[in-house]
Amino acid sequence: MKVAAMVWGSDIPLLDAGARREGVHIDITGVHNVDDPEVQDRFLRSQEDADLILLHPSHDPAWDDLIPRLRTDIPVVSFGHNQDFWSLSTIPIKYVAAVSAYMTHGGEENYCRMIRFLRKIAEGEDAEPEAPLPMPWEGIYHPDSPEPFPDRNAYYSNHPRRHTQSIGIVFSRTYWANGDRGIVDALIRRIEQFADVIPIFCLSGGDVDLGARPGPVVARENFSGEVSLIINLQPVFRSSNSEVSGDIFSDLNVPVMHPILLYHKTRQEWLDSPLGPSAMEIGWSIALPEMQGMIEMLAVGTEIETGEETGMHEPIPDRIERICRRAEAWLKLQAKSPKERKVAFILHNKPCSSVEATVGAGAHLDTLESVARIIQVMKQEGYTVDPPSSGKELIDRIMEKRAISDFRWTSVGSIVRCGGALDLVDEKTYREWFSELEPSVQKRLEESWGRPPGEEMEGVPAAMVHDGKIVVTGVSYGNAVVCVQPKRGCAGARCDGEACRILHDPEIPPTHQYLATYRWLERVFGADVIVHVGTHGNLEFLPGKSAAPSNRCFPDIAIGTIPHLYIYNADNPPEGTIAKRRACATLVNHMQTVMQASGLYGALKDLEKLLEEYTRAQESDPARAHTLEHLIIDSVEEGGIGEETDL
Structure with missing residues (x-):
């Protein structure tokens, strides 16, 4: 017997296993490619010698072209959660319901029962189907235990606590039932090195x-008061009944990371893609979770590459490591007392727009005053900081010390002499950091900026190198440092105004000093969190994928493992979204500045009237004009602008 099947990816491993056990030949096509004419043709050829057609349709409009071309002389079984598609079947609806029930309950045994029932249908038997084997809809999973645990107490009796903090993992029951657990297992094994883990599976809605x-109910029961962070692998995490779900994330009050599974991309396809996920995956696996408040959507796994569709997935080892190290950093941030925490603030500036004049640039936000007041509040909350009294004091100190990147009239030597360097990173230390980068990244950096710590390239001097050491600039306020975003890539004293081209060039990598600054904040200063202040800097626009970055993407390389907060203009969600997707930013929005025309007032308003009258009197009444000259000078002094106008 042969079955021609076009089904969802999650059906494939169990259908294949069931068919092998029952001795049935099944030719499986994944439904995600139904809009590809070649895939349609291949499926139609597979039905030519089939005894039964098995469909699990989707809403793709391509089905309108495919359905009329299906054979009608053999049984067609169209199953799935959506009963609207059952009408495509040529067998009694009660039989379709039975096939769908096997799929809904899941597990290899139920798919074996499905295959046995399909054989009877193909052979024309009018037999009643076996009942599905009941399986748990929810549970706590661990790879070392053959069966899931019904509750937390049972789980802890077999897997006792070993750490002071716990992480909750939520994943789909489908992947538990079909055995596609490699990614979850990898996360569990890595997390257990630094925290306890409670991995639950459930039906999301x-x-x-x-x-x-629903998932929120199961999570609230198992996670409340237990976990310090959640890793949620489900795109949708709420019941259709909002009263049942409640505000689950606010109730649990912990960060919720959402690593994404690239369902239909192999690892190499993902690495080669400049976009990362497909448009469908961005909508389903990124945009929806973003709207629910989830953060840090790094790729966690891809489809196993075998040359055939298997519906199975494998972890991406370096991304598992990155996700877990970032999760560990969030836990450390929570566990530390305020007096121990270290915070790095990053101010932006606009090269080629007179760098000194644009330190702390931010759309509709007084970034300097904001940072000063935040550090003041930190002092009140017990942080070990000595805050500036105001934003003016902060910018005065930055400019006095020249704690910025070199520019047309600011040399690296003057920055060091004035005390603007937080540290000088020697070549040996930077080479150790540089050696950790993926080889193709090292090659790109050396092609653009020379060998570490930087060399003159095509007339452009090495970026921020002093006596062979990389200069990290900023000002220190105890356990808080304030840095101006490091040098993106202009020519310093030789700048010809072209840095803005570099700023958004998708191919030019950042300088050695750029990466060294972020690595210094992570490894030497020991920042527990980085706060970018104001809309917007250039970290999120560095070369790399649009979403789900790899270890070859420069926003991911720069931010490293440090929790990342970004104070961002609420009126600019598109670019804020870029920061979230490319640089693991958690946005802290601020409202728009309310602005109105200020106009003139007081003595300045009187001055305006005198100037207008003087202009008219110059031609018609010279004597009056002479009198007005004296009145204008008096008004200038009274308005407080005498020194500024040099009158």
């Missing part, structure tokens, strides 16, 4: 008819 509780 629940199902009242099945007796399956």
